Amino acid sequence: MTRAWFPAALCLLSVLYAWSARGFESGFIADPVGPRAFPYAIGVCLAVTAAVLVFQTLGEGKREREPAPNALGRHAVFVASLVVYANALDVVGYIPGTTALATVTVFLFRGPLGRGLAVSLVVSILIFAVFVLVLRVPLPGA
Amino acid sequence: MLEGLFLALTPMNLMLAAAGALIGTLVGMLPGIGPINAIALLIPFTLAVDLPPASVLILLAAIYYGSQYGNSISTILLNIPGTASATVTAIDGYALTKKGEAESALATSALASFFGGTVSIAGLAFLSPVLSRAALGFGPAEYFALMVLAMVLLSTLSGGSTVRAIGSALIGLALATVGFDPNSAVPRYTFGQLRLLDGIDFVVLTIGLFAVSEVLLAMADPSRASEPPAVSRPVLPEWLSTLPTMIRGTVVGFFVGVLPGAGGTVASFAAYAVEKKLHPRLGSGDARGVAAPEAANNAAATGAMIPLLSLGVPGSGTTAVLLGALLAIGIEPGPLFFSAHPELFWALCASMVAGNAALLALNLPLVHLFVKILRVPPWCLQTLVVMLSTVAVYAVNRSTFDIVVMTVAGIAGYGLRRHGFPLAPVVLGFVLGGLMEKSLRRAMAISGGGWEIVYSSPLAIGIWVLAGAVLTAPLWLKPNDG
Numbered sequence: 001m002t003r004a005w006f007p008a009a010l011c012l013l014s015v016l017y018a019w020s021a022r023g024f025e026s027g028f029i030a031d032p033v034g035p036r037a038f039p040y041a042i043g044v045c046l047a048v049t050a051a052v053l054v055f056q057t058l059g060e061g062k063r064e065r066e067p068a069p070n071a072l073g074r075h076a077v078f079v080a081s082l083v084v085y086a087n088a089l090d091v092v093g094y095i096p097g098t099t100a101l102a103t104v105t106v107f108l109f110r111g112p113l114g115r116g117l118a119v120s121l122v123v124s125i126l127i128f129a130v131f132v133l134v135l136r137v138p139l140p141g142a
Numbered sequence: 143m144l145e146g147l148f149l150a151l152t153p154m155n156l157m158l159a160a161a162g163a164l165i166g167t168l169v170g171m172l173p174g175i176g177p178i179n180a181i182a183l184l185i186p187f188t189l190a191v192d193l194p195p196a197s198v199l200i201l202l203a204a205i206y207y208g209s210q211y212g213n214s215i216s217t218i219l220l221n222i223p224g225t226a227s228a229t230v231t232a233i234d235g236y237a238l239t240k241k242g243e244a245e246s247a248l249a250t251s252a253l254a255s256f257f258g259g260t261v262s263i264a265g266l267a268f269l270s271p272v273l274s275r276a277a278l279g280f281g282p283a284e285y286f287a288l289m290v291l292a293m294v295l296l297s298t299l300s301g302g303s304t305v306r307a308i309g310s311a312l313i314g315l316a317l318a319t320v321g322f323d324p325n326s327a328v329p330r331y332t333f334g335q336l337r338l339l340d341g342i343d344f345v346v347l348t349i350g351l352f353a354v355s356e357v358l359l360a361m362a363d364p365s366r367a368s369e370p371p372a373v374s375r376p377v378l379p380e381w382l383s384t385l386p387t388m389i390r391g392t393v394v395g396f397f398v399g400v401l402p403g404a405g406g407t408v409a410s411f412a413a414y415a416v417e418k419k420l421h422p423r424l425g426s427g428d429a430r431g432v433a434a435p436e437a438a439n440n441a442a443a444t445g446a447m448i449p450l451l452s453l454g455v456p457g458s459g460t461t462a463v464l465l466g467a468l469l470a471i472g473i474e475p476g477p478l479f480f481s482a483h484p485e486l487f488w489a490l491c492a493s494m495v496a497g498n499a500a501l502l503a504l505n506l507p508l509v510h511l512f513v514k515i516l517r518v519p520p521w522c523l524q525t526l527v528v529m530l531s532t533v534a535v536y537a538v539n540r541s542t543f544d545i546v547v548m549t550v551a552g553i554a555g556y557g558l559r560r561h562g563f564p565l566a567p568v569v570l571g572f573v574l575g576g577l578m579e580k581s582l583r584r585a586m587a588i589s590g591g592g593w594e595i596v597y598s599s600p601l602a603i604g605i606w607v608l609a610g611a612v613l614t615a616p617l618w619l620k621p622n623d624g
Binding site: 007010020024043049053067075087139 | 169172303305306308309312313315316319323325326328330331354357358360361362363364519520521522524525526528529530532533536537540542543545546548549553556557560561579582583586587590591
């Protein structure tokens with residue numbers, strides 16, 4: 001796939017960003033700029049920059065460097081596990097939740113699962129002890 | 143003066159400096175804690191022990207320098223910067239680690255921090271009254287111009303594609319607009335999420351952009367996750383070659399640091415940009431790329447003490463926390479501080495030297511030990527990065543939603559890096575965005591909506607001219623590699 005899709009998407013996003021700013025209303029007379037002007041300016045500048053990049057990239061004619069086989073699948077599993085972790089952390093507690101997330105990461109990096117699980121558990125307990133007992137930063141399940 | 147200096151050199155105070163430097167380093171190494179939080183977390187302990195004010199100052203200064211260095215360790219070894227200024231160190235620091243020169247990078251960081259911190263104390267001691275008056279000359283229009291200059295400096299001098307760097311800075315500015323508008327309290331780009339009303343947290347964004355994207359890149363390209371080559375020993379001549387860089391970084395850092403606001407961040411970026419101009423190879427793993435921001439950052443920390451002590455105005459988050467500690471021990475900074483407490487002022491100066499010296503003496507021998515973390519297998523190191531990143535992000539606001547934001551930032555960082563967009567300008571734009579918009583709107587409110595205020599003072603004009611010169615520099619200057 002050509003690399004130009006990325007700046008093109010960025011251009012589209014920046015137009016949407018600037019367009020969304022139309023709803024920011026402010027009734028302050030003492031604030032002549034208001035909450036809209038800055039996002040408008042950024043959106044327009046970013047859209048122009050991204051458009052320049054689209055033409056630059058098309059001119060270069062480079063193709064996107066292919067990632068390793070199965071990279072997309074591993075990315076999807078990793079991102080999904082982070083989202084699940086975020087939603088389950090308060091329910092399952094820090095140590096079990098983090099051990100599970102870390103073990104999935106070990107699996108994704110093709111590490112040894114048994115040792116990976118042990119390392120994940122020990123490091124989770126260590127982090128929990130340092131944050132909760134030493135630094136007094138509460139973690140779920142404390 | 144001598145009374146204050148001798149006060150810092152008692153065995154008890156030297157021991158406190160060493161203890162503070164060590165504790166600060168250990169706490170600062172934890173990503174997400176960072177220097178500000180490290181000091182805030184450790185202040186209750188320092189106040190709980192009944193120490194004289196000078197000893198408390200020494201302990202706090204040592205903790206501060208220690209935590210700053212600890213933050214550099216996680217930045218250089220794991221690419222997890224906990225502060226905006228550390229993101230600059232990450233560029234060459236992590237590249238050096240990948241080249242097998244982590245030990246050299248850490249040693250350079252320690253030496254540059256010591257150099258910047260110590261030399262700038264002379265500036266603090268002798269230039270305080272003059273510089274505090276000069277800092278007062280910076281109004282909102284001048285601040286706006288300064289922020290634009292910082293963006294221009296980084297975008298044009300950071301190497302690679304200038305257009306991409308400008309794009310990155312604009313993305314950072316856009317991200318800074320998320321949350322309540324500070325002037326009108328209108329929510330912007332929160333998509334109905336209450337948890338975005340306060341905006342995106344800096345630590346959450348940077349850990350996502352740098353650490354999570356690094357994990358994603360390692361998955362896409364397994365060679366990235368392979369063990370770095372054998373670690374080379376630091377060499378004295380290499381350190382000496384960075385001395386001119388340290389001097390430049392210290393000068394830039396100190397004078398920029400005096401300005402209240404994002405002084406330390408702008409200082410690090412500006413020092414790096416100056417160095418990049420002189421040595422275009424920076425960015426691919428050069429010790430000077432570590433020395434410049436580290437010296438500038440520590441010099442800026444000293445410079446930030448000037449408005450704090452002479453005006454009672456904390457110029458950064460860390461000095462704000464320090465102000466709280468000073469007030470807690472009965473010291474009130476302000477215009478009368480120098481005449482009312484000269485011995486404390488000199489004790490403070492001496493405490494900074496002692497803290498820096500203790501840090502250097504403790505950490506140079508430990509560099510070899512810190513680097514051992516890289517010997518762990520890649521699967522283990524990446525897992526460690528994920529675990530530290532998630533706990534750091536959670537600890538900021540105790541919110542699991544931040545982990546989702548970090549994940550989104552990680553995906554965005556991965557996309558940006560794969561398409562050649564540098565990440566440092568994103569961070570600079572994000573950090574300066576709020577201040578930039580606030581300065582512009584304040585200036586416009588003063589002028590009643592007239593744009594001429596932006597270039598109405600000689601100082602503002604000078605900054606705009608400098609920004610224009612930097613922007614057009616590639617057209618009339620041919621860089622020479624050194």
